[in-house]
Amino acid sequence: MQRRKFLALTGSLAATAAANQAFAKPPHLVEPVHRVANASITPAAPVKVSTLDTALSHARQSLDLCRENVTDYTALLVKRERIGDTLGPHEYMSAKIRCRKVNNGQLTQPLSVYLSFLKPSTVKGREVIYVEGQNNGNIIAHEGGFKGKFLPTVQLSPTGALAMRGQRYPMTEIGVENLLVKLIERGEQARQLPDVQADMRRGIKINNRPCMLLTVTQPSRRPDLMFYQAKVYMDEALKLPIRYVAYDWPKPGQSELEVLEEYNYLNLKVNVGLTDKDFDPNNSSYGFY
Numbered sequence: 001m002q003r004r005k006f007l008a009l010t011g012s013l014a015a016t017a018a019a020n021q022a023f024a025k026p027p028h029l030v031e032p033v034h035r036v037a038n039a040s041i042t043p044a045a046p047v048k049v050s051t052l053d054t055a056l057s058h059a060r061q062s063l064d065l066c067r068e069n070v071t072d073y074t075a076l077l078v079k080r081e082r083i084g085d086t087l088g089p090h091e092y093m094s095a096k097i098r099c100r101k102v103n104n105g106q107l108t109q110p111l112s113v114y115l116s117f118l119k120p121s122t123v124k125g126r127e128v129i130y131v132e133g134q135n136n137g138n139i140i141a142h143e144g145g146f147k148g149k150f151l152p153t154v155q156l157s158p159t160g161a162l163a164m165r166g167q168r169y170p171m172t173e174i175g176v177e178n179l180l181v182k183l184i185e186r187g188e189q190a191r192q193l194p195d196v197q198a199d200m201r202r203g204i205k206i207n208n209r210p211c212m213l214l215t216v217t218q219p220s221r222r223p224d225l226m227f228y229q230a231k232v233y234m235d236e237a238l239k240l241p242i243r244y245v246a247y248d249w250p251k252p253g254q255s256e257l258e259v260l261e262e263y264n265y266l267n268l269k270v271n272v273g274l275t276d277k278d279f280d281p282n283n284s285s286y287g288f289y
Contacts, residue, residue: 052198055214056187059232062239063180070240072098072274073176077115078264081168082248087259088166092118095265097175098274100132107133112279113174114286117144127286130158130171131279139163139171140281142288153281153288168261176240176265183232183241187216195219202236206243207266210236221249227260235268242268 077095080088094116101109110132117126125144138155156163158170173182190196197217204213211233218225226246233243242265247257281288 052187052191052196052216055198055200055216055232056184056191058212058214058234059180059184059187062234062241063177063184065239066099066177066180067101070099070176070270071101071109072096072272073265073268073270074272074274075265075268076118078266079262080259081166081261082259083166083168089120090262091120091123094118095174096274096278098279099175099177110134111172111175112274113171114279121145125287127288128171129279129281129288130174132172140288144287176268179241179244179263183244186226186230189225190216190218193218193220204233206233209242211242212236229257238268238270240265240268240270242266 074097075095077093078090079093080090082088096112096114098109098112100107100111111130112132113128113130115126115128117123117128123144126141127144128139128141130139135155137157139158140153140155142153143151158172164170190198195218197215197219199215199217201213201215202210204211214232214234215229216232217229218227221228228247228249230244230246232241234240235242243263245262246260248260250257277283
């Protein structure tokens with residue numbers, strides 16, 4: 001019964017509103033979270049339209065950079081996802097992620113994730129840990145708030161029905177690197193379409209960080225396509241994506257596109273020196289058990 005009562009855990013991509021649309025503002029947050037979560041987006045004038053091939057080249061370079069030079073990072077992860085016909089609220093998580101590393105075919109550093117939920121109130125206080133190859137491949141999680149006082153810490157399969165309830169992706173696919181992999185896969189798919197449109201702009205700012213914005217539009221709806229339009233915001237200094245938003249195909253007479261999925265890695269800080277303790281449920285700073 002306790003496991004049934006445990007609410008849905010986060011999935012995400014490792015993995016996301018147009019530059020001229022306001023970033024959806026959630027209810028007020030207590031400082032310092034409010035400053036970051038309500039990141040402003042400053043639109044910029046369009047520059048020369050680029051090709052999708054050029055955008056894919058940028059994405060591949062970013063993926064190589066991530067795999068070669070980024071060991072770990074922290075961020076305020078803000079996500080929302082449409083499940084069925086329902087677009088969920090923005091969820092805010094303090095994230096610690098240690099990147100998966102492979103050397104000579106051997107796993108030298110497993111993908112490691114710690115999430116602490118900040119908002120909304122229905123999930124505030126929830127904590128989740130996933131370490132590749134540990135805990136029988138399971139997520140370790142506990143609820144926050146009043147429920148957390150009575151419900152135990154549990155282990156759940158990341159692809160099981162309980163962990164996936166209300167999620168588009170399992171937790172094993174979280175993170176910037178996984179996001180880049182999926183962006184490249186979807187970009188390669190879009191290249192095969194005769195009517196695909198790609199636009200690249202510089203000078204876009206998110207939270208005062210200059211970004212390059214790639215917009216890909218797939219006008220013709222097909223069963224194998226994931227979105228009508230996707231927007232990727234690449235941090236110019238970090239050379240990493242910090243925002244991704246995908247929209248559904250518009251209905252007749254519809255003036256504003258509907259969000260399918262949105263992922264923001266705000267206040268992204270790389271190579272901060274995370275250790276095993278950051279992904280240990282016995283860490284005294286955490287509330288597991």
